[in-house]
Amino acid sequence: MGINDPWIWGVYVLSVLSALLCVAYGLVNWNKGVKKEQKEILEEVAWEEGEAQMEEKELGL
């Protein structure tokens, strides 16, 4: 690779491999983790409404 120090070419390769790990993880789990329960969805909506309210009414952001 034109780099002699194993700590440098090693991390050069390691960086690419860690990005590939992310790609593999994302592909394998692409459709996993969707909320199934209605109750959970309602919890989320309540949280999001709370956040919107905080930003508009309390903080004016």
Next chain:
Amino acid sequence: MDILLLNIIVLIYILAIGYLGYRGWKETRDSEDYMVAGRKIHPYVMAMSYGATFISTSAIVGFGGVAGLFGMGLLWLTFLNIFVGIFIAFVVFGKRTRKMGHNLSAMTFPELLARRFDSKFIQYFGGLVIFLGMPMYASVVLIGAARFIETTLAVDFDLALMIFSVIIAAYVVLGGLKGVMYTDALQATIMFVGMAFLLVMTYGQLGGIVTANQALTNLADLVPANLASMGHEGWTAMPAFGSAWWWTLISTLVLGVGIGVLAMPQLVVRFMTVRCNRELNRAVLVGGVFILMMTGVAFVVGALSNVYFVQHDGVIAIAAAQGNSDSIIPVYINASMPEWFVYIFMLTLLAAAMSTLSSQFHAQGTAIGRDVYETLAGMRGGRSIPITRIGIIIAVVVAVILGYVLPPSIIAPGTAIFFGLCAAAFLPMYACALFWRRATKAGAVAGLVTGTFVSLFWLVFVHQKEAAPLGIAKMVLGRDVLITTMPWPVVDPIVVALPLAFVVTVAVSLATKPPAKEHVDKCFKGID
């Protein structure tokens, strides 16, 4: 400088951003239910908008410039950025944070910790740490943008900083980041394509990957004597183990930023706003590749710029940038890339800085309004609006003033100070909050206070880079630093403060009464 070309590119850019901004605004406005509209956003748009918030001029201009100075050893930070900042952060911390944040109806990072440990102190103290610490980080992002304008448009740095600050102030006053996911995604896409182009052009100009790397390896003899004496052994070699250079690279830049990212307030909040775990899974894919293309390319190109400058000007990169590492990337891109690319790259960098700055000011506003004022005043309601707005104005003004007074080559170390402080203050408590039911309020508070004050003490009295210019140690002790024996003056605060805060959090938790079971069950509902 080709004014006509610049104007055409700026015009196309503004039209594209304006169209996407309008589209995003219209979709949320026309929809009967804003929440439903938010759920329909394409995962690509969602994931790329993360990228635009994470990556700013600090990573590309500041750290890319440091790679021009230090070499490819900085790639260890890219590895941590991807493995810790994306994989661990999203998969291990993100999912739990999201669920616990919702269980506790927490809206901010300090609020999540405060509710988990049932402590108001954590909320206002944490809010203060963020409010007071973040201007440093915001100002170095500003500096990064201004350095690029300075080089590309050939204007004075002070003027560039002023122009960009006015644009930022207008952007923040007009509402900042709200509902601009499409524009963020466009910025991130241009950044991605731009960095890919930069990588291909750089290796192409220098004769291919192996030839270019070998040419960089062969430059080791050109390392200036003062850098060699600090441990610099070339741009494709790690610094000498245990040398001043090694400690700065590993403890401040790689560990400080690589680990600190786990406890960044504006990042943690993003986990709570994510719709479901599926979005986090998908964001891991896009995020991993995106970060590799951003910091990986910036660091490789930053280091290789030495070969370009030696071949064309007969000097190494830091000399070509007149001794200021913050100018290496702007000078390299202006010298080596086609003019149209330089303009597009500048606009993307400015846009990246704007989205990052806007989220920083947003985090500071919520810190002072909700975490500090509302918690101390014991009320929730409209009265904190003026406090939040004044807080944001103060934050912008302080960041701009710091931009004028901070020295050259400051972007990377300035970023590292804030990341390191957040890691030491928040990470022990945050990790225990998510993974250890036995952690107690007393333990969390003790860890927060230890991490914060040990970091500050270390910066003021031990770490030479900050202690010497601050001069407080000199005033109190009569010398620049408390411990003059190597390597202590170059050991970053995070190396001492973070483990110490962890030990204190665990020890005090074990020594105090366990938290009430009902409360812990509520926090961990749906998690274990």
